[in-house]
Amino acid sequence: MDVGQMRRQWMDYIKSMFEERFLDGQFLQLQQLQDENNPEFVFEVVSLFFDDSERILKDLSFALEQQSVDFKKVDAHVHQFKGSSASIGAQGVKNACIAFRNFCEEQNIDACRRCLLQVKQEYFVVKNKLETLLRLEQQIVAAGGSIPIMELGF
């Protein structure tokens, strides 16, 4: 596959991520902040997001397994997750977190556990897609190409 084909593949892939609402405009902000002096910026931020998310999901699962659930604590974890997903533009995770927080307020344990599954699901899907996208980017760069500039109508 030549660079042109790879670039087209990358464009199609990221477009589908926006269309399916896994990502929002914030992800383009990250792309904008990447330049020749910081060619790894998006990769670094996304990697930090993966590490942070897995820690939060572990903490959340633990907090919701307790006999008497501390909803304040659960809410604090979800708040963190909402913030980090918003910062990288992981729209699906962010929206799942917003719904989750409403049930924390209601102290609805069953709904909270369902929300945890939903948030996890959203996270693993977007993680998978981001990994594919970044792999494509690496291939483009390795072949001497540059990452296309995305401009969606946001």
Added chain:
Amino acid sequence: MGMAAESQFHVLAVDDSIIDRKLIERLLKTSSYQVTTVDSGSKALEFLGLCENDQNHHTSTNIPSVFPNNHQDVEVNLVITDYCMPGMTGYDLLKKIKESSSLRNIPVVIMSSENVPSRINRCLEEGAEEFFLKPVRLSDLSRLKPHMKKNKVKDPRNETEEKIENSEILLQQEAPKSQYSHSESESQSQLQAHSTIDQQQQPLQQNNNNNKRKSMEQQGLSSETDRTRQRYSGIATVV
């Protein structure tokens, strides 16, 4: 992207989230600012060279009573801080900066992921220059520049007014003020002496803060808050 003239401005960014620290650092550097990031309010105060004496704060036990004052020579032109942080919140940090005679001239900008009007007003009333909704975008950063200039070119007339107005607490403010202008060759013992004074007056300063605010309002200085509020209302319609 940014102009070379801006590179002299140094911003201290405070956020407990490593992702957001990385993001704000890149945003600021792209806008040609010099950036230092820290992960808590107490570390921010430490960097600014202010002793933190709040005994209720859990991290205070780790902070030595006398700071090495390595950063006295590093000028910070603006502090940008997250609102929601464990321990000392961005609001607490803002209050500590505005209560400190040596730091109060440093403009503070608050960032928060939540659009809560009462929170925003509280921060602006306490002296925050701007309130940014997270995630912060490149376009937001243009709003920092006017505050940098204001801090850089200090109006000596305003300083005099301030002294008269706060004559009540002038005695307590004198010591840290002189500490601020110390050169780095200052001997350790002198710094220690100032730090001790700093510690003693902390509760006093807090008590006086209400009076200080009251007197500011009486003298019609609340126009400052009005101005920032007005500016925010413009932003609110955009969000």
